[in-house]
Amino acid sequence: MKIAIMGYGTIGSGVAAVVERNAASIAKRVGEPIEVKYVLDLREFPGDPIQEKVVHDIDVIVNDPEVAIVVETMGGVEPACTFVKKALAAGKSVTTSNKALVAKKGIELLDLAKENHVSFLFEASVGGGIPIIRPLNQCLTADEILEITGILNGTTNYMLTKMDREGVTFDEVLKEAQDKGYAEKDPTADIEGFDACRKIAILSSLAYGSQVDFEDIYTEGITKITDTDFKYARKMGTSIKLFGTSKRAGEEFYAMVAPVMINADHPLYAVNDVFNGIMVEGNMVDKLMFYGRGAGSLPTASAVVADVVEMAKNPHTTLVTSWSTKKLPLADKGTWVRKFFVRAAENTEEKKAQVEAAFGPVSYIELEGLNEFAFVTPEMAEAEYEKKAAFVDGILQMIRMDV
């Protein structure tokens, strides 16, 4: 069984490593050895054992009937999409770790795979090495999914964990994450929540069986979270995490990416550092949680190669993914009901009177040495919160709560 890897970066080289290091056990599972025949990349890799396999022309792969499975680990929508389409059209099954591609073109590529009696899988596109796509597709089939909430981005989780534990500022921790290689030079995709947005779009599309467009998801990153917020969180016994969330409320569906304040009893509270965690709530199974390394060369490659093994065991078959072309309309975030953590400037009786005139009686949290205070609102729709908050001067921060 010959495969080709498109893109020899962090994940692509991990795929080559996994296939080599676990060759014996993989061959046992598939029934024959798996061998990397080509690596497509613009670069050369002198000294690397795969150098002799490097090709620069996708058509070499597409036109070789020996190649049954193609691994796409290039990242980005183009040229990955064009290359994947060529491979599928040529009757090759494809697995990808590329969340941008899956979020944007997933349904189209699944259809093309079906037409060509091959498979298009993407376990590694969300949660790195954590099995989540296949469990949603095959294990939670007796349930109606009520909610999916994930810590889906390891970089921001590392940063928030560090801020929580060490009291450092956002700028300090971003610099450190960049120095350590956890955050990129341009960290926008991570810290603005764009990465998590694509991932929750993919999970939601699978969970609810209808297309959730990532462009429709309200997305807020962690750039406004400060060390002061974490001082309050510590005093309250809470933490702040970047959540990608979607949920069903009656006939409505909501989705959002935003920092959320949670209590210690939340299943995702203990998901720290670069780890990812995904909570799925079904109407029968209740709450499940999946935890592991959401990034990194070998863990992500492990998920890619598991897709390869499944496709190798099921040739000339389309492994079914429940993702329909029907678009899922998302409800306005203004109607999403929850509590809000709010900080207001100037710790005076007048200001508190203003707060209570707007929100009714609330409990206050105060930090020594700061001329400000915080409070938690009752449960209310976000639009109602915004309306009421307009009557309070000097609001410094609002963080949504999941408590």
Add this chain to the structure above:
Amino acid sequence: MKIAIMGYGTIGSGVAAVVERNAASIAKRVGEPIEVKYVLDLREFPGDPIQEKVVHDIDVIVNDPEVAIVVETMGGVEPACTFVKKALAAGKSVTTSNKALVAKKGIELLDLAKENHVSFLFEASVGGGIPIIRPLNQCLTADEILEITGILNGTTNYMLTKMDREGVTFDEVLKEAQDKGYAEKDPTADIEGFDACRKIAILSSLAYGSQVDFEDIYTEGITKITDTDFKYARKMGTSIKLFGTSKRAGEEFYAMVAPVMINADHPLYAVNDVFNGIMVEGNMVDKLMFYGRGAGSLPTASAVVADVVEMAKNPHTTLVTSWSTKKLPLADKGTWVRKFFVRAAENTEEKKAQVEAAFGPVSYIELEGLNEFAFVTPEMAEAEYEKKAAFVDGILQMIRMDV
């Protein structure tokens, strides 16, 4: 698509409820509706909507060609095994939630299913509603599994959590668990670890691809764990959990069920109350953790019905489970290397001199008002620990550590 349920107890009735309540979404996934045609039970259920479906003779089910799938939720090895064999031999796929049956007869039933071109699945036999069998079979296929450690029994986890949080004694918490219906009148299978033993035997057989006999697994329950142990644990920032564990160490394989002391950074530390959690470590993916409800009518039934859905979508096929007849020999627990938490009577200099003569320098933990003390040994093989411990008089407790 008609199914039959054998055994209308907690889980069997849950299966009927799931099939009815999620009928629409299940029909969409399968491509046709799923209907319960028969319920096999010794009892009648007057007033229950399934009463008209109750039969008392397995042959009614076996001889009805309309029944394609049989659900076994009776529990116990016999007569469940005989009935499952009859169903498989008649060309019906079977799913079971019965860990005793799977641990004892799994490999035989898988072979029989294969001979008859049908499937034998058992997702619900371990971890209740938590997807773990299918992830091991289909998602972790690129990895060599290095360790599986699970909190696999909700009853004992509830008891240990209660002892940890409230400082109550073992006898008090057992009585409460029985009053609440979490523990049975005869709680032996739970508190002596027999239930966890069967579950870790099943998981280990799948993870390492060879038969692990539950009779070979050293099994120790929680009956010797006291409120005093938890006082030390609290002081040390640790907790005590009942672990079913198996691991690969070089060419050796170990398996054990025993109470284990863990730190707050262990992935299973936050698995409390009746919840289950299963940690799987692969050589590529590193540590994963799966968390959810390990028991209960609807969560367990959710896993059973997910098996039904998969079998309904793949008729006349044997869904493959990697479980070989080759027996996996387990290494002697005496060679398992770890740290040990030890309590000794009489807090005197002489006694500590005895401890240090045997174990070398150790750090002590002392509780006010108790004429005893505790210490943590360096890492050593269990046989070595036992040899050294024989030189210390009045050892009150030994708890293995995973730190």
